[in-house]
Each structure stands twice: as C-alpha cells, then as structure tokens.
Amino acid sequence: MAAMMTFTRLSNEEKYERFMQRIEAGEKIEADDWMPDEYRMTLIKLIAMHAVSEIMGALPEKEWVPKAPSLRRKLGIMAKVQDEMGHGQLLLRVAEDLLAPLGKTREDLIEDLLNERLKFHNVFHMPAPTWADAGLIGWLVDGAAIMTQTNMLDASYGPYARALKRICAEEVFHAQHGESIILALAEGTKEQKEMLQEALNRWWEALLMFFGPPTADTTGTSKQDITIKYRIRTKTNEQLRQDFFTKYVPRIWALGLKIPDETMHFDKEKGQWIYRQPDWEKFKQIIRNNGPKSQERLELRRTAYKQNAWVREALSAVRTAG
Amino acid sequence: MSEKHVDANGREALTELLFQLADDDFLLAYRGSEWLGLAPHIEEDIAFSSISQDTMGHAAMYYQLLEHLGCGSADELAHARPASARRNAVLLERANGPGHYLREPRYDWAFTVVRHYFYTQAKRVRLESLTKSSYAPLAEVAAKIQVELHYHLLHWHTWFVQLTNAPGEARTRMTKAIQDVAADFAGVLTLGAKGTDMVRCGLIDEEKVLTENTIAALAPAFAEVGLEWPMPFGMKHGNGRNGEHTPDLDEALATLSEVYRAVPHAIW
Numbered sequence: 262m263a264a265m266m267t268f269t270r271l272s273n274e275e276k277y278e279r280f281m282q283r284i285e286a287g288e289k290i291e292a293d294d295w296m297p298d299e300y301r302m303t304l305i306k307l308i309a310m311h312a313v314s315e316i317m318g319a320l321p322e323k324e325w326v327p328k329a330p331s332l333r334r335k336l337g338i339m340a341k342v343q344d345e346m347g348h349g350q351l352l353l354r355v356a357e358d359l360l361a362p363l364g365k366t367r368e369d370l371i372e373d374l375l376n377e378r379l380k381f382h383n384v385f386h387m388p389a390p391t392w393a394d395a396g397l398i399g400w401l402v403d404g405a406a407i408m409t410q411t412n413m414l415d416a417s418y419g420p421y422a423r424a425l426k427r428i429c430a431e432e433v434f435h436a437q438h439g440e441s442i443i444l445a446l447a448e449g450t451k452e453q454k455e456m457l458q459e460a461l462n463r464w465w466e467a468l469l470m471f472f473g474p475p476t477a478d479t480t481g482t483s484k485q486d487i488t489i490k491y492r493i494r495t496k497t498n499e500q501l502r503q504d505f506f507t508k509y510v511p512r513i514w515a516l517g518l519k520i521p522d523e524t525m526h527f528d529k530e531k532g533q534w535i536y537r538q539p540d541w542e543k544f545k546q547i548i549r550n551n552g553p554k555s556q557e558r559l560e561l562r563r564t565a566y567k568q569n570a571w572v573r574e575a576l577s578a579v580r581t582a583g
Numbered sequence: 584m585s586e587k588h589v590d591a592n593g594r595e596a597l598t599e600l601l602f603q604l605a606d607d608d609f610l611l612a613y614r615g616s617e618w619l620g621l622a623p624h625i626e627e628d629i630a631f632s633s634i635s636q637d638t639m640g641h642a643a644m645y646y647q648l649l650e651h652l653g654c655g656s657a658d659e660l661a662h663a664r665p666a667s668a669r670r671n672a673v674l675l676e677r678a679n680g681p682g683h684y685l686r687e688p689r690y691d692w693a694f695t696v697v698r699h700y701f702y703t704q705a706k707r708v709r710l711e712s713l714t715k716s717s718y719a720p721l722a723e724v725a726a727k728i729q730v731e732l733h734y735h736l737l738h739w740h741t742w743f744v745q746l747t748n749a750p751g752e753a754r755t756r757m758t759k760a761i762q763d764v765a766a767d768f769a770g771v772l773t774l775g776a777k778g779t780d781m782v783r784c785g786l787i788d789e790e791k792v793l794t795e796n797t798i799a800a801l802a803p804a805f806a807e808v809g810l811e812w813p814m815p816f817g818m819k820h821g822n823g824r825n826g827e828h829t830p831d832l833d834e835a836l837a838t839l840s841e842v843y844r845a846v847p848h849a850i851w
Binding site: 316319320323324325326327328329330331332333334335336339340342343346347349350353392442445446448449450452453557561562564565568569571572573574575576578579 | 613616617619620621622623624625626628629632633635636639640642643646657658661662682684685686687688689690692745746748749750751752753756838839841842843845846848849850851
C-alpha cells in the first residue's frame, strides 16, 4: 500500500523510468498496472489486429471446410478453424482490458473492422481457390504465424504473453494438419502435384509479405522499433523472414516443389538467404483493404452482421430485463 | 442381433437405419458448417462450430459401421452417393436461408435455432432407444454419441427459450420458424418404408413411441415460452427416408464432394 501511495505521487517521467526498469528486468506488466500511453496504444493496435486477423483468417479456409475431400479432412479442418475463432475470442478479451480506460469495448473493435478503421493481417486478403491452398495456409501461413508469435512469447505484457502460449501450442497442431494435407498432395497424382505447385506460386509473395517490410523506409511506417523497445518482441521482421526460410525452404525443395524465385539461395558467406523482394507497393494496397479478397471477405461479415442485428437486439433486451 | 442370425430383411433394415442416421448428421453438420464466421457473435461461432464438428463425427461413426457391413468405404458413402440414394430427412438438407455460404448469405438464425433444437431432441430420443439396439456395434456408438449430445441440447434449448421469449421481432421470427420446421418435422420422426423390419429385429423402438417421446421432450420448452404446440407435424417437402429430396440437397452434395470428385481415385 505504502509503495503504491509513493508510486502515485511520482511524476510521469519517473513512472516511465520505473516502468522501463521493470520491463528491462524481465518483469511482466499486467492490465491494471500503470503504463505509458504509447505502450498501451501500441499493444491495442497489435492485439486488436491480431484478434481480428484470427477471425478474418477463418474466411479463406471457410470455403474448404465443407469441401474437404474426406471425412477425416473435414473433421480436421473444422477443428482447425474453430481453434482460430477461439484465438480471436481470447485476444479480443486481452484487447478489451487495455481498451477499458478508453471507454471502448470489443463491440467497437468489431465495428471498427467492418468500417475499415481496424485492419487485418495482409495474408488474409489473398484468394484460396483450391484445396491445396487450404493445405498451404495450414502448413506455411500457420508456420509463419508460429514464428512471429514465438517471437512474442516473452512479451513484457503478461496477458498477451499468456494468450500466445496457448495459441502457439494449438498452432503447432495446425501446421501439422496443413503439412499432412500437403504431403498427401505431394505424393499424389499428377493433378494433385500441379494443384500444390500452383498454390505455392500463388502464396509465395504473400508469405514474404507476411513478416512485414524490412524497414520503415520500404513502406513508410513500421511498428517494429517500438515493439522491440518495449520488449514486446525481440526479432526484427527480416530476422523472422530469414528464420522462416531456414526452416521451410529446404522442406519445400524436399517435396519436389519449385519456389517461384530463381534467385533464392543461401549465401554462406553472408550467412543469410538471398531472395527477390516482393512488391511492397502491392503490400501497401493490401493493408489498405485493397487486396484481391479484402472487400469480398469484409462484405461477407458485414452481411452476416446486418442479418443478425435482430439477434443482438433480442439478447440485449434479455440482458436488460434480467 | 448377432451377425449370424441376421436374415436378409434384417440386414436391409439395419443398413437402411444406419443410412438414415448417417445422412441426417452429415447434412445437418454441413448446414452448420456453412454458418462458420457468420454466427451472431464470436462465442456462438466457436460453440456452433464445435457442435457441427461433433455432428460430423457422429456421421463418420455411422458411415464406419456401414463400411464394416461391407457397404463401401465410409468416404465413398459420405461423398459419392447421389441424392436419390440419400436417406436423410428433408428438414436437415434445407438451406439456411437465401444466398450462398461465400456470397450474400442471408441466413436465418431463427430457422437454424429451431431446426437444431427440434432435431437434437429427436436425436436424443432416438439415441436412447439405440443404446438398447439388438445390433451391439450400433448400441455402443449410440452410447458414445449420447455423452456429447447433452451439451448440444443445452445449447439449443437456451437459444430457443431466450429468443422466443424476447420481445418484438425475435418472437415473431421464432414463431414463424417453428411453423416452418414443424411443417417438415414428421420427416425426421419417420423410420421410412423399412421401419417395421427395423422394429421387428429389435434395432430401434417403434416410430410411434419415438414420436411420443420426442413430443414429450419438446413440450416443456413450449410451456416455457408460452406458445401453442405446432401440431400436426408434416412432410411438406417430401419424405427423405424414401429418397424424396429437394434441389437444396443436390447443391449441398455438389459442394460436399467437389474436391472428392475432382481427381478420381486420388488419396487426399
């Protein structure tokens, strides 16, 4: 109590200094702790975007849930997409605690998403026209997600770090689910192999973009410096992309697939992968909801939101009466 | 019923019953999965997709039993049979509403709640009877499914009562949905043309008993919401147990088997 009294009397600069000492000592910040506005706003942006991306991420796979080619695959992809929605819900709760002092709720976040004030991850704006795309999303997109999320497992913000632990554990299963679909296609008929190669060609650039631009110079903005300063993450976008190559490029080659970038190779002297940059102009368009499927997927959710308005009204009437 | 003592009629009755059970769950799980990402709120999206997943799992167990009886592989039975060979009740194949699950889905949540609630009650009654089935593998499967069904029932009962008791638009929509579901609900309760043989072989209780028990199970909810009992139940869109179906089923099967059919004989 005495310590708390002392803390409230500190100036903002002193509070900030104590805060930085805490996170640098590896302490976790909790929802009710004092935190600088910049830290709160960075977390809200990051976590809210992560949450709605999990929810929007269900849509490219949604098409393939009923179409999955066997009972076993149907059950597998149903379980996977359900997990993704679960992650969305868990993260919305984490974001909601941070939003509380601002008088906002997660209803506001969902509306922000539909009104395009809150953006979702660039990878979920891309089309997934075949079953191989569904497999590739599980294998490589979830594989990439595991890398960015593992990078934040020790985040200074406790509630986010704990949510990520659970999410990462489930993502490992998703990557296995995806890999199993991919292996069946890679060992399958000529048509199946072609389907797989085409899906890889389609997704390659999106996978490069997944980790974000190497520096703020590329696209004008990047939050990576702030998130590193506040110990939310440790590695840069480029380090994560390199880790992704190290893990997956040999596996992709081992399956007999061609990476649609003839410059792709590991430079032993530099100790890094050399690759062709994706079109970062395209990236800028995608994150402004001008990607190939951005509007169609948002429209799907908007339609459902309008269609279910009477249900929300009924539930709030029940709540008020209760 | 041990394998040795099954006469030809008994065996036919058994496979017929298993096709009814499998196709019912397969089609309703499909309709449920179309709602993915479109449910009224995110908690519901999670709960509903879990229920649809369970239901698809139940269908898979019944198709497995048919596979063991030499009717073909479970995947083939689920994906390759034409609409005319399907034995599901028409109520369960009907679309969730106008539109498509990827474009302009103008789905009706009231219809979904009422259909699932009514079906889940009928399914519970049917499973209770099946746990005493003379065909032991079916009795075992029924006992397994029963465990999960408790939560499904709780879920749909909560929605049914909450929305029907809510004032204004919700009650109007729910009342309309009840009429709509009741008009096809007899198709869920019937055992079809081979019902007599099913009962004679001790596979399941009589249709009359199952119907009475289902009505008894639904009645308290109607008292709770203060609505008239929507009798009699009908088969407005046909008797699916006899292979009568709607274009909604053709569309559903085309989606469900699109990839399965894309590359013949492939392993997925």
